[in-house]
Amino acid sequence: MQLNRPFATVTPTLDGDVLTILATHNAAFTTGQIHRILDGFSEEGIRKVLARLVLQGVVLADRVGNAFVYRLNSEHLAAEPIKALARLTSTFFSRLEQRLDGWDQPPAYAAVFGSAATGRMTLHSDVDIFLVRGRDATESIWSRRVGELTTAVTEWTGNDARVVEFTIDELRRSGTEPMVRDVVEHGLTVAGSRAWLVKQLRAIPKKDRA
Structure with missing residues (x-):
């Protein structure tokens, strides 16, 4: 495994890297903020991942001004397993x-x-x-x-x-x-x-x- 990419143990996709950020911080992030952390990936790719996770209900999107901020849905059935993986x-x-x-x-x-x-x-x-x-x-x-x-x-x-x-x-x-x-x-x-x-x-x- 890669201790720096815990979700890679189950998925090599960008979804895991995005979820790691959301699951290890009690905060909401814009697409741009996540992109600055994951500078090896495109902002468009991150936006698509977030849209997919919002459809699954795992991530919540809130409008703040003209932008959206994203946070983990802590009430989702998958939230605790996601947090456990993020804490590997x-x-x-x-x-x-x-x-x-x-x-x-x-x-x-x-x-x-x-x-x-x-x-x-x-x-x-x-x-x-x-x-x-x-x-x-x-x-x-x-x-x-x-x-x-x-x-x-x-x-x-x-x-x-x-x-x-x-x-x-x-x-x-x-x-x-x-x-x-x-x-x-x-x-x-x-x-x-x-x-x-x-x-x-x-x-x-x-x-x-x-």
């Missing part, structure tokens, strides 16, 4: 956080990075997960948990999960690597805190920063 991304992150929090030896830090974090996923993208093993974690238990996590994420999304693991000492020695910097700048934290991560990287000896 937040559902994924919540489920991932809960899984890591349930470990008997939880990671010192964890984040999703790469295209899954920056909104550039394709159907063939990996879900990249950055894990830092705590000092008290038993290696055998940790390895089993990581394997279970990799399997679970693939089952949840249909994408391959790629887990990158560090010990705390390895993290401190690798703080200048591009991938680690990418996690710091763009990663989405799912365990621990970003402040802790930054603190560990600041602990890199000066001779290792050159």
Whole structure:
């Protein structure tokens, strides 16, 4: 799946992108406003989608001055399933956080990075997960948990999960690597805190920063 396009799991059409906007905002939008958000699609195409959704009753159209604004019909029978699909991304992150929090030896830090974090996923993208093993974690238990996590994420999304693991000492020695910097700048934290991560990287000896 594409976390940035949750409706693509059931339909690859523009309808899903429009519904994602309407279902994740408690507001009404003009065609032009939706077009500015979905700049990869034509305004005429968006207008046709909205007209089709209004006919289905899923979307309501209200006249404001000389224009129409559109909003999700929250009373429609399909409204809750639509909202659930629109929330797939937040559902994924919540489920991932809960899984890591349930470990008997939880990671010192964890984040999703790469295209899954920056909104550039394709159907063939990996879900990249950055894990830092705590000092008290038993290696055998940790390895089993990581394997279970990799399997679970693939089952949840249909994408391959790629887990990158560090010990705390390895993290401190690798703080200048591009991938680690990418996690710091763009990663989405799912365990621990970003402040802790930054603190560990600041602990890199000066001779290792050159």
